[in-house]
Amino acid sequence: MSSGFRSMHPSVAMVYYAGLLLFAALLFHPLFLATEIAGLTFLLVLQGQGRGLLRGLPFYLLMAVSVAVLNPLFSHRGAHILFYFMDQPITLEAVLYGLMMMLVLLTVFILFISYNYTVTTDKFMYLFAAAAPRTTLLTLMTMRFVPLFQRRLRQITLIQRIRGVDAGKGSLRSRMRDGMTLLKVLLTWSLEEALQTADSMKARGYGIRKRSVYGIYKLDLQDKAMLLLFTVSGWIPLFFWMKGYGVLDIYPRMKPMHLGWADAAMYASFCVFVLTPLALEGKEKWLWRSSRHSSYPSATLKKTGTRFMSSHLR
Amino acid sequence: MVLLGPSGGGKTTLLRHLKRELAPVGKVSGMIAYKGRPLSDLPAELAAGEIGMVFQNPDAQIVMDTVWHELAFSMENMGYPPAVMRSRLAEIAGLFGLEPLLYRPIHELSGGQKQLLNLASVLLLQPKLLLLDEPTSQLDPVAAREFIQTLHRLNEELSVTVIISEHRLEEVLPLADRVLLLEEGELRFQGTPRDFVRQAGKEPDSTHRAYLPTASRLFLALQPDAGSAPMESIPLTVREGKRWLHSLDGIAAGKDTNAASGGDGSAVHTSRTLAGTAEGFRAHEDPASPLSPAGASRTVPAPSNELLLGCREVTFRYTKDGVEVLKKLSLSLYRGELLAIMGGNGAGKSTLLHVMNGLLKPQRGRVTLGKGITSGFLAQNPLLYFSYDTVQEELKQMAEYAGLPGERAEREISRLLEIFQLENLLLSHPHDISGGQQQKLALAMVMLLSPDILLLDEPTKGLDPGAKERLAALLGDLRSRGVSIVLVTHDVEFAARYASRCAMLFDGGITSEGAPAEFFSSNYFYTTVVNRMVRDLLPQALTIEDVMKTWPVFASRS
Numbered sequence: 001m002s003s004g005f006r007s008m009h010p011s012v013a014m015v016y017y018a019g020l021l022l023f024a025a026l027l028f029h030p031l032f033l034a035t036e037i038a039g040l041t042f043l044l045v046l047q048g049q050g051r052g053l054l055r056g057l058p059f060y061l062l063m064a065v066s067v068a069v070l071n072p073l074f075s076h077r078g079a080h081i082l083f084y085f086m087d088q089p090i091t092l093e094a095v096l097y098g099l100m101m102m103l104v105l106l107t108v109f110i111l112f113i114s115y116n117y118t119v120t121t122d123k124f125m126y127l128f129a130a131a132a133p134r135t136t137l138l139t140l141m142t143m144r145f146v147p148l149f150q151r152r153l154r155q156i157t158l159i160q161r162i163r164g165v166d167a168g169k170g171s172l173r174s175r176m177r178d179g180m181t182l183l184k185v186l187l188t189w190s191l192e193e194a195l196q197t198a199d200s201m202k203a204r205g206y207g208i209r210k211r212s213v214y215g216i217y218k219l220d221l222q223d224k225a226m227l228l229l230f231t232v233s234g235w236i237p238l239f240f241w242m243k244g245y246g247v248l249d250i251y252p253r254m255k256p257m258h259l260g261w262a263d264a265a266m267y268a269s270f271c272v273f274v275l276t277p278l279a280l281e282g283k284e285k286w287l288w289r290s291s292r293h294s295s296y297p298s299a300t301l302k303k304t305g306t307r308f309m310s311s312h313l314r
Numbered sequence: 315m316v317l318l319g320p321s322g323g324g325k326t327t328l329l330r331h332l333k334r335e336l337a338p339v340g341k342v343s344g345m346i347a348y349k350g351r352p353l354s355d356l357p358a359e360l361a362a363g364e365i366g367m368v369f370q371n372p373d374a375q376i377v378m379d380t381v382w383h384e385l386a387f388s389m390e391n392m393g394y395p396p397a398v399m400r401s402r403l404a405e406i407a408g409l410f411g412l413e414p415l416l417y418r419p420i421h422e423l424s425g426g427q428k429q430l431l432n433l434a435s436v437l438l439l440q441p442k443l444l445l446l447d448e449p450t451s452q453l454d455p456v457a458a459r460e461f462i463q464t465l466h467r468l469n470e471e472l473s474v475t476v477i478i479s480e481h482r483l484e485e486v487l488p489l490a491d492r493v494l495l496l497e498e499g500e501l502r503f504q505g506t507p508r509d510f511v512r513q514a515g516k517e518p519d520s521t522h523r524a525y526l527p528t529a530s531r532l533f534l535a536l537q538p539d540a541g542s543a544p545m546e547s548i549p550l551t552v553r554e555g556k557r558w559l560h561s562l563d564g565i566a567a568g569k570d571t572n573a574a575s576g577g578d579g580s581a582v583h584t585s586r587t588l589a590g591t592a593e594g595f596r597a598h599e600d601p602a603s604p605l606s607p608a609g610a611s612r613t614v615p616a617p618s619n620e621l622l623l624g625c626r627e628v629t630f631r632y633t634k635d636g637v638e639v640l641k642k643l644s645l646s647l648y649r650g651e652l653l654a655i656m657g658g659n660g661a662g663k664s665t666l667l668h669v670m671n672g673l674l675k676p677q678r679g680r681v682t683l684g685k686g687i688t689s690g691f692l693a694q695n696p697l698l699y700f701s702y703d704t705v706q707e708e709l710k711q712m713a714e715y716a717g718l719p720g721e722r723a724e725r726e727i728s729r730l731l732e733i734f735q736l737e738n739l740l741l742s743h744p745h746d747i748s749g750g751q752q753q754k755l756a757l758a759m760v761m762l763l764s765p766d767i768l769l770l771d772e773p774t775k776g777l778d779p780g781a782k783e784r785l786a787a788l789l790g791d792l793r794s795r796g797v798s799i800v801l802v803t804h805d806v807e808f809a810a811r812y813a814s815r816c817a818m819l820f821d822g823g824i825t826s827e828g829a830p831a832e833f834f835s836s837n838y839f840y841t842t843v844v845n846r847m848v849r850d851l852l853p854q855a856l857t858i859e860d861v862m863k864t865w866p867v868f869a870s871r872s
Contacts, residue, residue: 122380144379148421158673159698162691163759164715185701192697192745196374202335204388204436205362214386214399 004284005277006047009223010123012230017115019234019273024107027237027246032270033103039274040110046281049117053110060109064102071098079253097250129213137211149186156185229276236269246270316478316490316507324499325479329445332477334361348443363392366441370448370776372428381423382416385435392439402438410434410464424659426457430464437468444468446478451776454659454804459485481778484527484843488550495522508548524779528807528843529555532858536562555847620649622687622767622798623670628679629822630662630669639665641822642679647767652789652799654809654830656840657819663802666819667691667769670800683767690765694772696756700744705736705755708744712759723762730758733788750781768792770801774808786812810834810842810856830856 005013024036044053071094073085078093121143129136157167160182167179240246245266249255330336331346334353346353348365369375378384385406389399407413410430415423423431429449436444446465450458462485468474469489480486487493493510495503503513503522511530514522515537523531529549549555623646630640639662647653657663668674670681671691683689693699702708709730713723731737734754739747744755753773760768774782789799789812803809809816810830817827818840826833834841835854842856855861 140378140383151421155693155695156698158668159691159693160701161673162671162763163699163712165701181701185698188700188745189697193371193374196369196371197377199336200369200375200432201377201387201391203333203362203367205359205391205439208358208362208391209393211390212393212395212399214382214390214396214403216382 004047004281005043006118008226008280009217009219010119010127011219012223012226013115013118013123014127015227015230015234016273016277017111017119019230020111021108023237023270023273024104024111026241027270028100028104029246029248030100030103031267032246033100033107035267035271036107036274037103037110039278040107040114043278043281044110044114044117046278046285047117049113052117053113056109056113060106064105064109067105068095068098068102071095071101077251093250093254096254100248100250123217126215126217129215133211133213145190149190152189153182153186156182156189160185226276226280230273233269233272233276237266237273240266316480316483316486316493324496326447327499328496329367329447329477329479332443332445333365333367336367359392363439364442365445366436366439366443367445368429368432368436368447368449370451372425372432372452375432376420376428379419379421381412381418381420381431384420384431385412385438388435389438402440406434406438424457426453426460426659429453429457429461433461433464441474443475444477446476448479448481448776450480450482455806457659458482462486462489465489481776483525487525487527487530495525507550508545511548511550512545524783527551528858529558529847532844532847532861533558535858535862552843552847556850559848559851620684621646622649622684623647623689624682625670626680626682628669628676628681630665630674630676632665638822640669640676643819643823645817645824647798647800649766649798650793650796651814652793652801652812654813654816655800655802655819656804656806656809656816661819662822663819664694664771667771667800667802670767671769687766688763689767689769690760690763691769692753692757692760692771692773694775696749696752697745699756699759700752703743704741705744705747706740708755708759709762712762716763718762726762730761733791734758750777753777766797768797768799770799772803773801774803774805782808806834806840807842807857810845 020036020040023032027033041053044050072090073088075094075097076089076091078091078097080092081089082092082095083090125136125140128139160166160178165178165181167175167182169175170178237246240262243262245262327338330338332353334356348356348361353361376384377387382403385403386399389402394402407416410433412431412434415427415431420428420431429452433449444465450461453461465476465478466489469476478486487507487510490507493503493505493507494501495510503510505513510522511526511534514526514530515534523534526534527550529551532555533549547558549558625643625645627642627644628640629638629642631638643666645666655663655666665674668691669676671689672681673691700708702711709727710723713727716723718726731740734757736751736755736758739751739755744752747755757770757773773785777785786808789801793799801809801813813830815827816830816833818825818833826836831854834845834856835849839846841849844858844861845856848855848861852861852864855864
């Protein structure tokens with residue numbers, strides 16, 4: 001299902017995620033981080049990825065919480081001592097700092113989940129190809145081999161069991177030997193076939209002249225507008241960050257948070273940056289949802305497609 | 315133009331010489347000219363673009379991971395601008411019906427689709443000359459037919475010159491303008507397909523007959539003076555064959571009435587009795603009678619009733635929420651029979667063999683082996699079996715695993731080597747021998763386990779006619795020693811000739827089974843070419859031998 005933000009040009013998505021990663025690293029401020037987490041989570045839910053997110057959540061939470069717990073145990077900086085744990089002072093600042101680290105980690109985790117869903121390898125390779133066509137070709141060919149070898153190894157394992165080569169049985173030594181045999185079969189087979197692949201490449205004119213790149217993506221007007229929007233709304237928070245805004249000082253003593261007009265402007269611009277894809281996705285939802293109510297002459301349009309989309313919302 | 319000849323006859327070498335980039339290393343004398351210019355003088359782009367080549371193995375030619383990537387690959391190599399690539403891709407995708415597949419990963423495609431993709435990818439460079447090296451040998455018959463039809467269209471509509479080497483000539487030969495027969499590196503014959511048929515008719519014992527389409531072979535078998543028959547009367551396709559048979563039928567009927575009016579009473583009498591008593595004719599097709607269409611399997615003792623392997627309501631799927639590949643399938647196998655399992659692509663034939671061999675565990679139902687019965691399995695790809703550097707080592711290790719003591723192992727190995735004609739290859743690397751030999755080696759390895767049941771997955775794929783016959787003889791020999799064989803195949807002709815029982819796998823279950831004669835004669839499309847040709851006259855005849863046996867009787871009857 002490719003719609004909304006996912007259907008945008010890869011460069012748009014790339015700029016978006018690069019920006020988010022930059023902000024997550026630079027803007028050490030709970031408000032900004034929380035906004036980023038909320039925005040990305042909501043985007044994923046809108047894209048119907050809520051379940052996948054939920055499945056990974058225990059792991060991410062465990063990682064993040066353990067950082068939050070470990071920080072005050074190892075760092076004793078800060079002015080306010082809360083209590084002593086095994087003769088170690090636990091300071092309020094360290095606890096807060098740990099919580100902030102937790103937020104940063106969570107942001108990065110969610111960021112990558114969303115990135116993986118939106119920027120598929122195909123898109124990434126497309127962007128990469130413009131910079132380094134030969135490397136991209138090589139990478140693509142190599143990447144094809146990973147699942148291919150997995151499938152082949154499965155076949156080989158199955159068949160070699162007939163002749164008593166089984167990496168799942170016996171002593172560790174015989175297992176290792178059998179495992180190596182299986183790999184050897186795989187390698188011999190694949191190298192043999194690679195010769196034919198090389199022939200096929202040569203036969204189709206590989207290396208005759210400089211390669212051009214065929215792209216399936218087109219940069220349309222909306223993509224350009226989005227790129228402009230991202231650039232503008234991304235530069236403003238960056239500008240303010242350079243002036244020293246948007247970073248919460250915790251050590252040695254937490255500074256009080258205060259919101260001036262500059263902070264407000266910075267936050268507003270940041271929100272525009274983070275939430276634009278959400279708006280796009282929401283618009284898509286709304287388009288399809290409203291079409292259920294509007295009367296289409298064809299009955300088929302109303303049926304499955306729209307219901308499927310809306311059922312994800314609930 | 316069709317190139318034909320036995321494996322190792324030099325077809326591939328010739329084709330590779332025509333494609334400059336792939337010319338084999340070695341001593342070359344003589345000259346190859348393309349459009350009046352020596353091939354070696356062509357500019358690189360012309361040589362790559364105007365001469366396209368498709369190889370035997372659909373998988374090995376693929377470079378990229380998705381369909382559009384693969385299609386774009388050759389155009390990217392030539393450095394075409396994006397706009398040109400886009401329009402050419404659109405054109406070719408439309409022509410080949412690849413649009414729905416454009417974004418699919420290639421490994422999800424079937425063999426036939428992959429081979430079409432390979433062809434399309436070559437055609438994007440708009441070649442004037444297409445070289446194909448046994449492109450359909452790895453495909454099932456339906457996909458092969460589709461592929462050849464596409465080639466025919468390209469040839470007719472775009473006037474692309476096509477040079478194809480093939481073993482499966484049923485479809486290709488009628489379409490060819492010129493036939494070349496290569497044997498031992500020499501050009502043995504060159505001419506039109508009908509010329510070729512006539513030539514083969516002049517030498518009754520020639521092995522070349524095996525390369526002819528069935529219609530022509532039947533023609534040669536029934537027409538003693540075929541060598542001098544007029545060119546137009548030689549049938550190449552089922553339709554032509556049918557027309558010819560009916561004309562023959564008319565002549566025979568005419569002769570018969572002549573004879574009757576001539577006053578030969580006894581002739582009239584015998585034909586009457588034969589025609590009058592329907593059983594008289596049917597008796598010839600009774601599987602038990604000597605005229606049974608079971609063909610060459612006749613010499614093998616009839617299967618006994620000893621049950622070797624039984625599947626009871628086996629249900630299998632690969633993943634938890636995948637589709638059920640086998641659904642409540644029941645099947646039994648008796649000693650000494652050759653069971654051919656047929657079915658479309660993805661019907662679960664290979665899966666069934668895996669389950670029968672115990673490589674996969676069914677989720678429901680049971681597979682029961684008779685007491686002390688072992689089974690051996692030969693997968694479609696023999697390369698999966700090899701893990702040593704020489705043929706000898708492979709066999710030795712296998713014998714060791716089978717638990718044969720030293721002396722007996724050696725005896726057994728040398729016996730198998732003799733049967734499979736592998737003696738000269740003992741020290742070669744298993745990957746260096748030909749496809750057919752690899753298969754034989756794998757089979758020999760399986761045989762070392764001395765199984766009572768042999769499960770074969772598509773054993774006739776990519777074999778030339780001679781090799782097929784040798785395989786059949788081998789299987790017959792095994793059967794006479796009480797080994798049961800199950801083979802999964804697309805090869806209808808092979809199953810009809812040699813199987814003792816045929817079964818159809820469809821929608822996860824066995825939908826019909828029976829002796830070949832009944833099994834195939836009840837099918838309309840899924841039957842042998844001979845049967846399709848003569849079914850109006852001899853509904854149960856499946857092979858040329860059947861027709862030859864029953865034809866005189868039939869001719870005198872009508």
